[in-house]
Amino acid sequence: MLFPIETxxxxxxDLSGIWDFKRDGEDSxxxxxxxxxxxxxxxxITLRDYVxxxxYRKRVFIPNIWKEKRVFIRIGSAAHFSEVYVNNVKxxxxxxxFLPxxxxxSSLIKYGEENEILISVDNTLSWDILPPGELKIINDEMHPKGYKVLEYYFDFFNYSGIHRPVLLYTTPIxxxxDIKVETDIKGNDGLVRYKVSLEGEIDRIIVNLKDExxxxxxxxxxxxxxxxVKNANLWEPGNPYLYTFEVKIFSxxxxVDCYRLEIGIRTIRIDGKRFLINNKPFYFKGFSKHEDSxxxxxxxxxxINIKDFNLLKWIGANSFRTSHYPYSDEVLFLADKYGIAVIEEAPAVGMNLWNxxxxxxxxxxIDERTLEHHLQVIKEMIDRxxxxxxxxxxSVANEAATFEEEAEEYFKKVIEETKKLDPTRPVTLVESTSYKDTKVSKYVDVICVNRYYSWYTDSGNLDIIEYQLEKELRNWYEKFGKPIILSEFGAxxxxxxxxxxxxxxxxxYQWEMLRRFMETLDRLDFVVGEHIWNFADFMTKQEVRRVxxxxxxxxxxxxxxxxxAHFVRERWKKIPDFWEK
Structure with missing residues (x-):
């Protein structure tokens, strides 16, 4: 999927702005x-917690000149089930x-006139969508008859609505x-393998690659x-270089048509206990984040996005994970430009009842219906x-119940499909399960582990952190022999x-907890990254353990x-992006 641009x-x-809005069943x-x-x-408050x-309704004028073109509507994301009507036609x-x-x-538009766009968005969760949830009806004497509660098992608020821009864009007939680009390095030179897909027939194509x-x-x-590309400038964290890949077709x-996208020449490879970018050992310094403000x-x-990237650079971070869903196109474009490495995660979170x-x-x-949707989400994420x-x-999931026997076959299929769709990038699944109990980590390329010693376990006991963390991470490495990222830890x-x-x-307490975690990681040469939970405070559903x-x-x-933040900044400024312990 190509991002809409003007050429x-x-x-x-761009239809960003003020729309008409109502709940289903309301008149006004x-x-x-x-x-x-x-x-x-x-x-x-009833709208805040509405299920x-x-x-959404918007009226927009479409010029007559668009008659000679194809017209598309694109919704950047809307949570979670959407229908789009143009002039009362679905x-x-x-x-x-979380994806566009x-x-x-083209055939639904009134050219030279005002058109009505109507978008319905339903935030109800079910077990066959990601992230999953369930609408429960409580039948007891302490609740009104038919009392409904949306139950979900992930720890961020189920924000709802149209979260990214609605765009109308045109193309020629x-x-x-689509354009697919894969890069490699040969000595000092860069290789750009590409494939251009067209709709229709043309006489000639010109593909150009231009420097900055x-x-x-x-x-x-x-x-x-x-x-x-002779003597190529490579893209890498801390030193990003972007070329412009230009395609023109003629008849x-x-x-006939023209499209440009920015690309970076770089390679990714796992070598034993090392994560290599451009054949150099990379150390992940950063965060798990949320799109939340x-x-x-x-x-x-x-x-907010520009502020966040400025803070990432200020603190010395070189990476983040898109916990727990794909972020906007705009965020990834900024990551390309700022030179920040991204672990992109599917919205497979809340797949665990911790019992x-x-x-x-x-x-x-979580059954074959969920799997079908999960595979579709992976396809959409990689396609974009x-x-x-x-x-x-x-990352194909976060903190799933990988200790369950049935999880093995489920995630084996998800991971295999991910690697089939994109063999150029490693695949992970972020674990909360013990190294002894997981049925899934043998299929991934990098082990990502979330641990909260002295917080959810041995609460308040800072002295236990180093003993427990080192012991467990060594056990993970001894069992799987793969590089490890501590993907969540915090207070x-x-x-x-x-x-x-x-x-x-x-x-x-936060300062001291992070210090003890990080000093332990420094002793473990198979640990290739540390991602603090979290970059910034964020909203969750209301419960007694959340303020x-x-x-x-x-x-x-x-x-x-x-x-x-000041301690972390001092630490990360001393650790180079490319670092082998």
Whole structure:
């Protein structure tokens, strides 16, 4: 899937702004911004926690000149089931809340007139969608008859609405449908393997590769092939270099269509206990993050995104994981430009009830219907993000119940399909299960482990961290012999809470906890990364163990540093991006 851009042959109309909005069954509309989660926009608590279908309406003028083109509508993401109507005719539908979907609407448009776009979005979760959940009806004497609760088992708020831009864009009738790029290195030179897919017939194609100054460095007249770049500038964390890959197609010597995308030349390889980028051992310094901020929830916000990348560079981070779902196109474009490595994760979270006697991998819960959807999500994720140099690894799930026997065959299929769709990147699954009990880690390329010693276990006992962490990580490596990333560790910290000696929830405790984790990691040469949970505080559903959300951020939800951020910055500034212990 190509991101909509404007070129000599294409136009884009961004419909971001104020839309009409209502809950299903209501008569009147209110105003609602797009993109944004609708939950925190109004003062209505019933809307904040609403479960069900809502409607968005926008009227847009389509010029007559678009008659000669194909017209598409693209929704960046909407959580979680969506239907799109153009002039009261259903155009497309989509299941899943974190990836784009689009469809051609040329035949549905009134050209030279105003058109109505109506989008329904339903945030109800079920076991056959990712992330999963279930709508429970409570039948007891303490609740009204038919009382419904949406139950989900992941630890972030189920923000809802149209979270990324709605775009109208045009292409010529014959157009460039897709571009796939894979890169390699040969000595000092770069190799760019590519494939261009078209809709329609043409006479000629020109493929150009240009450097950052606009100079032509390679070209071809084939739909697929290899471009060789002499003395190539490589893309790598901390030193990103982007080339422009340009495709032009012609018919009767006239330009038919043109598309450009930025690419980076780099390689990814696992070598024993090393994670290699451009044949150099890379050490992941960074975070698990969330798309989350005040008021707008999960809505795309360019201000927040730029601030986050500035904070990543300030603190010395070189990577993050898109916990626990694919982030927006716009975030990945920034990662390409800033030189930040990304572990991109599918929205397979909440697949664990933390009870061996209460299985999730069974008929009626995580079963063949879920697997079908999971594979479709993987396909959509790779189809969208295959060309981003910043994406260095795929994560197929987070903290699933991999101790269940049925999980093995399920994830074996998911991991095999992921590697089939993209053999150029390693694959991981983020584990909370013990190394003794997991049925799945033997299939991944890199072991990612989440551990919270002195927090959820042995709460308040900082002295136990080093003993437990080193012992367990050595056991993981001895069993699987693969590089390990500590993909989550951290402590809830209320900004402004202080205690010496350090006590839980204080800034001092977070500082000391992270220090002890990190000093242990330094002794383990098979550990190739440390990702703190979390980059910033974020919203969760209401429960007694959460105080206005999860407070494990190194930064507050408003992006202000806690004490530990200064310690982490001092540490990470001393550790190079390419580091072998």
């Amino acid at each position: 000599e042959t294409r136009e884009v109309k 509309f209110i105003l609602m911004p797009v993109p944004a989660s609708y939950n925190d926009i109004t003062q209505d 069900g279908k809502v409607w 155009a497309i539908e989509h299941r899943g809340g 979907f689009e469809g051609e609407i 014959t157009y460039i449908k 100054s606009g100079n032509l460095v390679a070209s071809s007249n084939s739909f697929n092939g290899v471009l060789e 009767d010597k006239k330009l 005040d008021i707008r929830g999960k809505g795309l916000d360019h201000v 061996p006697e209460n299985k999730v991998f069974r008929k009626g819960r 993000d295959k060309n981003h140099p910043s994406v260095v690894m795929w 809830d910290t209320i900004a402004g809470f202080h205690s010496d000696p350090p006590l839980m929830f204080t800034e001092e 206005l959300g999860n407070r494990k951020g190194i930064f507050t939800r408003q992006r202000q540093p806690k004490m530990a």
